[in-house]
Amino acid sequence: MTAVTASSVYYIKLGRKGDWEAESIHDGVIRFGYREAPHDLCAAGDWAAVREAMMRIRGDAGAATRDVKQIRAFYESDETVIFITFVGGLLYWCRPSGEIEILGDNSHRRPTLDGWRSTTIGGTLLTADRLSGHLLKVQMFRGTICDVAAADYLLRRLSDELSPEVAAAEEAESALMTAVIPLMRLLTWQDFELLVDLIFSSSGWRRVSQLGRTQKTIDLELVLPSTSERAFVQVKSKASRAALDDYAVRLEEAEAYDRMFFVWHTGVIPEDEAPEGVIMLGPQRLARMVVDAGLSSWLREKVA
Template identity: 75%
Template sequence: MNVEPSVVTASRLCYIKLGRGGDWEAESLRDGVLRFGYREAPHDLCVRGDWQAVWEAMKVVPGDAGAATRDVNQIRAYYESDEQSIFITFVGGLLYWARPTGPVEILEDRSHRRATLDGWRNTSIGGARLSADRLSGRFLKVQMFRGTICDVQAADYLLRKLGDQLSPEVAAAEEAERALVTAIVDLMRLLTWQDFELLVDLVFSTSGWRRVSQVGRTQKTIDLELVLPSTTERAFVQIKSQATPAALNDYVDRLAQADAYDRMFFVWHTGDLPEGDRQTDVILLGPQKLARMVLDAGLSSWLREKVS
């Protein structure tokens, strides 16, 4: 997905745990609020910003000056953060973020609640899903914090992710990868048709598909016959060096008449055809998609040797 990057700014970035064991996660995400415990915190003093008095009051609870300081730092972050601040949390493998707004509300059980500017969101400004498995481990370490609220150390990284921006290093790597994919397309077009069929066969075998017939030795209308062991799906592959819309339509019709197959892959390296899938059982693999698969399968060296 190509997303226009945006600049996301924040005067402060905080990580917050929404309740012990995530007890307040569902409510917070549903209602767009920031829930916070610390029931023993003196609300009037916090509102006035008399943090020395708050520290004195909090010191009584654990009887430890260091613990009181840590507690006050978290309470102060909750009370003083404004709409220029961003709070983040992790729920169900997703990163959520929100901007606090309005006054702190004290509930009957002495816990706290604040509204957020636009609720919690788990996507970037451009709509990219913020899945934890796509985030840096250096950034994810913030989840190991044992308290309730802490500052996010990897602030620059987080703001870039929220704004769909790339670091200079990642941007350079993506540019190099695009250049390599373009080069792979050019190299594929130098292959003989036999070697191109062999390349396609290798790509599918590294993707989990198992060939059940020899390349070019099956039915006269089929170049590869495959089975996916994990699902027992069967497919046939039609490989074209030069592809035309008429040839594609011909094979789509043949798939409709073939009861033995669940899907068809139509593969080519040259031809004016769209690479988007026409339907769930017709997969179009043109030069750009195929080049990406060659790269992901680690076959670029094999390809260079074939044409050198």
């Protein structure tokens, strides 16, 4: 995919208290106030005259200069420019396009190239909780339009590109998860059961009882205190499709549980072919959970 580029990147507030957010996002337009701005002079690009007009209105040279900077950004931006805003916990972005329209209340509206988007070019949702604070702090701007200081970061995110630092961290994390799988296979069945228990505990689950014990099969009963959900877990060192199918039959009789987990570290079972009602945690997903739970050091010490 082609990387997202921009000659400039601006943040814009869509109305006082977000009054124009819904309309702008739905209609694919950019709404802009500054009703007192002289449209003819702005359209002509006579910014010295615009500043004089705003100076007469504001009575303050600094305020007039700031006003002109924002008005000029709105009027002069073209399809090479990106505007961003934040609505409902999402970052939206667009490219301005077409003529500026003056509405009946003297506010402004202009179309966008292809509407507002809340995803990267690869389709990843741009949720605010997964964006850098360096970008999010632009929301503290008290005016209407301002430059985005974290423009390079934004363009990388929109392009689904990683910074060198993040790419290096992901490579190291991937290597760690790859190494975790053979380490899990070195555990005794008792220690593998303990590892699974620790993983679930780190997610808030609490062991209620240990239902069964054989050398290769350990069933656990868990409860999630926050919701009172109950889970039935079967832990197997080595798993096969036949064992999974047998487990699925057993689940039909286990009506007291809200969730069922089938956990294993050895054996080839497609994790996307789970029987109805069964959540499958095979080697790959389990390795991810070990790393996320911070249990890789515990695992290394167990098998050292």
